[in-house]
Amino acid sequence: MYYALQILIPLGLLMLGWGVGTLLERAHYRRIHRREDQHHHVPVTTERQLWNPDLPIAESRLVRGQVVVSVDYFKRFLAALRTLFGGEIHSYSSLLDRGRREAILRMREQFPHADVILNLRFETSTISAGGGRAMGTIEVLAYGTGVRYAQALRPPAVPDPAAD
Template identity: 40%
Template structure:
């Protein structure tokens, strides 16, 4: 009996070590990404974003609207996906997917704001999101944020 337990430990120890190492580095990468997003959002907060589709802002003379968009593909590490698959059997809240989608949406908005800033705009209205699955496992998503960028007379608060 002791022989079989020790043999099992020898057989499965590398798998367990890989799982723990993968989990650690995946969680670390996710924390770093969220920290970078917070910094970028703070730097671009002067670009006003509104979901109003038919908003009629007070435009600066000779200002035309232009479509701006931000697109990103984000993947979740497979170790978290394994945990999510197990939790889905029990009907649990899948926070792994929630954080994946949150990161994707926030990154898409940051990229959209950066594009608006690069083109000299200070306001984006009519913000819309498109999110789609890239693979069957659900571990990769593409998020697109888009809206109409304009130069308005409004100053950020």
């Protein structure tokens, strides 16, 4: 009986992690896509200079977004297996992708009327459980400088290849 429990509990947790974790991840991606569509028109760049520096500027300020995300029990198990054989850990790529995109969105939401966000930087740090044990949890910080032009004109975000 005791041994059966020892196997059943981790198995149950794996199933729970896989089932609920997948559902939650899908819901999160739906939210990310919806919000990315809303903010699609504001270019975010790692460049430090404005593309049209002669235009009068109304406002510029630091914007920042951050999130702590974690993987589920099942993916953590897959990653632990992967560390035995080496190679790319696919089960963690969605974690980092979700974290970065969510952080960018929160940063954009701080300055919804910006015309461009310059000098985007990321900072990723691991959050460990007690005893310094890593647990597949990361914090992502995204920050940059939001700029809004004085006139409400909106320069084309990216050159349109069809215009040539």
